[in-house]
Amino acid sequence: MKRSCHHEQALETPVITRRKLLTGAGKLAAGAVLATAGGFSLASTATARSTYPWPHKTIDPQKAGDIAYENWYKDFCCYATVSGILVPLQESVGEPYASLPLEAFRFGHGGTVGWGTLCGTLLGASIAASFVAGRDGEKIANDVIAWYTTTDLPVYAPASPKAAIKNTNRSDSPLCHVSVSKWMEKEGVEFFTPQRKDRCARLAADVAMKTSVLLNEWAAGTYKPVHGSQAKTHNRPAQNNCDGCHG
Amino acid sequence: MKRSCHHEQALETPVITRRKLLTGAGKLAAGAVLATAGGFSLASTATARSTYPWPHKTIDPQKAGDIAYENWYKDFCCYATVSGILVPLQESVGEPYASLPLEAFRFGHGGTVGWGTLCGTLLGASIAASFVAGRDGEKIANDVIAWYTTTDLPVYAPASPKAAIKNTNRSDSPLCHVSVSKWMEKEGVEFFTPQRKDRCARLAADVAMKTSVLLNEWAAGTYKPVHGSQAKTHNRPAQNNCDGCHG
Numbered sequence: 001m002k003r004s005c006h007h008e009q010a011l012e013t014p015v016i017t018r019r020k021l022l023t024g025a026g027k028l029a030a031g032a033v034l035a036t037a038g039g040f041s042l043a044s045t046a047t048a049r050s051t052y053p054w055p056h057k058t059i060d061p062q063k064a065g066d067i068a069y070e071n072w073y074k075d076f077c078c079y080a081t082v083s084g085i086l087v088p089l090q091e092s093v094g095e096p097y098a099s100l101p102l103e104a105f106r107f108g109h110g111g112t113v114g115w116g117t118l119c120g121t122l123l124g125a126s127i128a129a130s131f132v133a134g135r136d137g138e139k140i141a142n143d144v145i146a147w148y149t150t151t152d153l154p155v156y157a158p159a160s161p162k163a164a165i166k167n168t169n170r171s172d173s174p175l176c177h178v179s180v181s182k183w184m185e186k187e188g189v190e191f192f193t194p195q196r197k198d199r200c201a202r203l204a205a206d207v208a209m210k211t212s213v214l215l216n217e218w219a220a221g222t223y224k225p226v227h228g229s230q231a232k233t234h235n236r237p238a239q240n241n242c243d244g245c246h247g
Numbered sequence: 248m249k250r251s252c253h254h255e256q257a258l259e260t261p262v263i264t265r266r267k268l269l270t271g272a273g274k275l276a277a278g279a280v281l282a283t284a285g286g287f288s289l290a291s292t293a294t295a296r297s298t299y300p301w302p303h304k305t306i307d308p309q310k311a312g313d314i315a316y317e318n319w320y321k322d323f324c325c326y327a328t329v330s331g332i333l334v335p336l337q338e339s340v341g342e343p344y345a346s347l348p349l350e351a352f353r354f355g356h357g358g359t360v361g362w363g364t365l366c367g368t369l370l371g372a373s374i375a376a377s378f379v380a381g382r383d384g385e386k387i388a389n390d391v392i393a394w395y396t397t398t399d400l401p402v403y404a405p406a407s408p409k410a411a412i413k414n415t416n417r418s419d420s421p422l423c424h425v426s427v428s429k430w431m432e433k434e435g436v437e438f439f440t441p442q443r444k445d446r447c448a449r450l451a452a453d454v455a456m457k458t459s460v461l462l463n464e465w466a467a468g469t470y471k472p473v474h475g476s477q478a479k480t481h482n483r484p485a486q487n488n489c490d491g492c493h494g
Contacts, residue, residue, distance in 0.1 A: 052348035052350060052351065053348075053351075096346060099343060099346070100347075101299035101300075101301075101378075103299060104299065104300075104374070104377045104381075105374075105377070106377070106382070106385070107373045107374075107376075107377045107384060107385045107388055108373075110477070110478050110484035111364075111365070112365050112369070112370070112373055112388065112392070112421075113373070113385045113388050113389045113477070114389075114476055114477035114478035114479075114484045114485075115365070115389075115392055115421050115477050115484065115485070115486055116477065116481075116483070116484035116485040116486055117358075117364045117365035117421055117422060117486070118358070118359050118362070118364035118365045118370075122359070123359070123365075123370075126354045126355075126359055126360070127351070127352075129354075130351040130352070130354045131348075131351050134350075134351075135353070137351075137354060138353070138354045138360050141354055141359065142360045142361070145359070145360070174359075174364055175364060176484045177483065177484050177485050177486070180483065181483060184483070190482065190483075191478065191482055191483040191484075192482070229361055230357070230360070230361035230362050230363065231361035231438065234363075235438055235439070236363070236424065236427060236428060236431070236438040237357035237358045237361045237362060237363035237423045237424050237438075238361075238363040238424050239362055239363055239364070239424070245491065245492035
């Protein structure tokens with residue numbers, strides 16, 4: 001990757017004054033820059049934490065979806081979705097998003113390393129929403145999960161599909177195992193097939209797009225949470241398809 | 248919080264040479280420091296990403312457990328576990344851990360905002376293991392989840408328990424809903440009770456301790472993954488208690 005002009009200037013500058021550090025700080029807090037220049041971490045910790053949640057700039061939902069679809073084929077569903085939402089912010093906002101290694105969220109594939117629990121697209125959405133919107137990110141995650149369980153998916157149409165698929169389905173569950181099993185039965189395919197992979201890649205795009213729309217509304221002050229508390233409704237953490245296991 | 252001496256020195260130093268920046272860089276890559284000093288993000292992105300996974304130093308499992316137990320009462324299970332493992336590294340390693348806002352992982356409570364999916368302690372463990380061990384973190388997460396589902400928990404004994412509990416239980420499932428429901432039935436308590444809260448806080452400690460032990464073994468080169476692939480075993484993402492829903 002081509003390094004930025006500013007970076008090259010820094011490499012060629014033998015003496016950097018504090019003023020230059022401060023005026024060159026850009027979007028970073030001055031304290032964080034000075035702390036980093038001092039090579040010590042605790043002060044910058046305090047500064048970094050004080051900036052949480054991280055800044056929002058409008059995310060193009062289509063771009064988020066396109067990144068998510070393509071990135072599914074790099075590192076699967078959770079990475080795909082979190083990168084669909086956060087790569088645009090790495091580009092438009094820069095730090096602190098830019099230093100977050102999004103590969104760290106690859107583990108969410110298959111409902112977390114294949115255990116079939118929370119759909120990795122929903123985990124990626126929850127992670128991204130939390131970095132951007134803090135505690136309000138939990139409301140957004142809650143709404144995205146509720147929407148996922150009650151919507152026929154996927155609906156994203158790739159410009160260049162890597163496989164053709166015929167069916168959408170309503171999962172009634174946030175669980176990877178339930179969601180993908182229902183779709184596979186309807187489509188008539190097994191798990192390790194190009195069709196199933198493309199279904200999950202398209203789903204990542206749908207979830208990245210939905211989450212980006214809600215984050216944009218949140219930043220604009222127009223977001224209204226719609227889904228209630230699962231734990232209060234059921235008097236314990238639970239999904240809503242009780243009969244799926246207890247019926 | 249008391250700022251570090253190094254930070255104060257930086258604040259009082261009017262001229263910072265490139266050499267001082269480099270020699271003061273500590274564990275940060277020199278490129279990242281210069282890029283930050285230049286106030287530009289793209290170069291530091293590339294540098295930060297190249298350092299992933301992040302450095303490991305030996306984690307005291309007891310300390311990890313104690314932090315997790317106490318932090319459950321701050322922001323619940325996922326935050327408790329991820330902070331139990333990563334706060335020691337924020338202190339011993341510093342950056343890049345120090346700038347990661349661990350509060351961003353609060354959303355994992357109740358199997359992600361109360362939906363009862365992946366136990367938040369296991370989500371916190373998976374996140375932490377990935378930052379520390381990269382792709383190997385997935386093997387560690389897989390082993391921690393397998394251990395969790397087959398072990399009578401909790402076994403952590405708080406120095407100053409916030410509630411007394413009588414029972415341990417084997418969940419046979421990584422799902423919050425299944426795990427906590429089985430324990431509540433055995434203990435004879437409801438979800439919104441001091442006993443259930445302390446059970447989950449102790450569980451966070453257990454998972455933080457187990458994960459820390461495996462991460463230490465991994466760094467020492469003695470870690471051997473023991474649990475196989477769930478998706479390959481079941482030909483789709485799945486847990487192992489099939490009869491729990493399909494019986």
